[in-house]
Amino acid sequence: MTTQHTPNAAELLALARDVLNIEAQAIQAVAGRLDDSFIAAHQLMLGCQGRVVVAGMGKSGHVGRKLAATLASTGTPAFFMHPAEAAHGDLGMITADDIVLALSNSGESDELVTLLPAIKRKGARMIAMTGNPDSTLGQAADIHLNARVEKEACPLNLAPTASTTAALALGDALAVCLLEARGFGRDDFALSHPGGSLGRRLLVHVRDVMRQGDELPMVKQTASVRDALFEITRKGLGMTAVVDDHGKLQGIFTDGDLRRAMDRELDLKAVDIAQLMTRNPKTIAAHKLAAEAVQLMEQAKVYVVLVLDEGKLVGALRMHDLLRAGVV
Template sequence: MTPNRTLTQASLLALGRDVLTTEADAIQALADRLDESFVQAHALLLNCKGRVVVAGIGKSGHIGGKIAATLASTGTPAFFMHPAEAAHGDLGMITAEDVVLALSNSGESNELVALLPAIKRKGAKIIAMTGNPRSSLGNAADVHLNSGVSKEACPLNLAPTASTTASLALGDALAVCLLEARGFSRDDFALSHPGGSLGRKLLVHVRDVMHQGEELPAVSTEASLRDALFEITRKGLGMTAVVNAAGDLVGVFTDGDLRRAMDKDIDLKRAAITDVMTLKPKTIDVNRLAVEAVQQMEQSKIYVLLVTDAGKLAGAIRMHDLLQAGVV
């Protein structure tokens, strides 16, 4: 290895842009030559009654792991199988109902090629993703996807760079087409990602985090301001809903309403709640997503939102509750 070379800012930026351009060109060339083999591969994966087993060695293995993860999280059951481990027992995970997606830029990776006879004896279908259709892997596959590139982004044209990017993009194309064909929805995606922020935003509803029952502050339209203040103190939400005899929500009283009443020199000891409450308060339906409550609070610049169910008061939700639920 030669001593470190000093790159000028201009040469560094030029090299970086050249790498990105080379990889972008590789993906564009891949898109231009997409053909019937892609349709066949899609059909095999869509009709797979088992699981998609993704295999690759070295850099192709890293790309294969990501492809398997993307497939699994978008509605296509998949897992990654390391070829070396497969040769020592993991091959038992493959069944006749599975489809093997094998990645190798050369199509001649020894560890992968050695597995082909056993995979075929098991009856599993093989989709090969290589840069050489006439390779051992390409010839043995039921469907071959050509992920070849004209050159690597590496100045030595040796390190897998553009070729791995092309394989990754081709895997994403398959995953997205399968997602669309399966009718995979936002809710389905959330169910696959329950532990993440996105999952919480798509799964948590207002009803899951709202205060209700005995926790919900509410007074009748016959109540006094004094009664409302006691209710706010007992429930600790900084507000109280105001409902009529039929249980319909007619107003809300908050600490902001109290300050406004004091500014107007209203007799706080004698005032009725209807004299100081805010009519037609902001509300959200009990079945809406919690993230929608966040959006409504931010737009209205409020920190507590009343919740209704068919027009009746059902609960109250605070920004603090949404922060605790991980929605914000």
């Protein structure tokens, strides 16, 4: 029976640093071994007419799931297949156009080795990522990627730690190189992540969130202050756009303009809105990204901008609308 030892703070920090150093060294070692096999794997996956089917058991399976998700979200169609389930019917998901990326540190995972004959008969190509090129998987694969590590970060050298980190990093290297080769850009990434903050920043345009139609406060430049205040109150944006007889934007009248007029002790009944409005208000085109509107508002220190489409006033956008849309 082992005696329990509770490490003190210094011992805990020392152990944590050892783990991080061992795993960092493992990644560096894999980087130093990169050769033509990596290029071949990259080219094979880049030219894949089907999908990349990632498979692995245990901790390698967890890494495989993450790798499949990374590939899929960066332009390489991929999914994870559990080897045990594959032996009971899921192997039907694989076609001759697919590429199987098999992960196993030992290269001798029984569940994966059992699948080799069926994968070969289906005509799918295979890339093996193992820590042993001479293993069954390493020898059976069309391409082998060496993810060998000298030791695990676990003090017992048993729990998969450095080996899974190395495999994960090597998989990420493949995914990023494929991303670059495909010319996968920010807009493509956003389309794969419509629910995330990046997706919202890159997919939501001003026209998608602006106030328009009956919600757009607007008066003519000959309107009275009373009419302008009524429009502001009715539309609830704290401002109104001011246009000429042809609908061309002339300015904006806000709560702030009203306060400044009152400070000047002007006779509000005797002046029209054109004398009180702010000329050359901040505007943005309807096709611009909503994120660009955020930047404009922050730089100009305004809470609302008017929206133009080919020079015509079509909407108004305030910071609250952008917050509600999740762009900010």
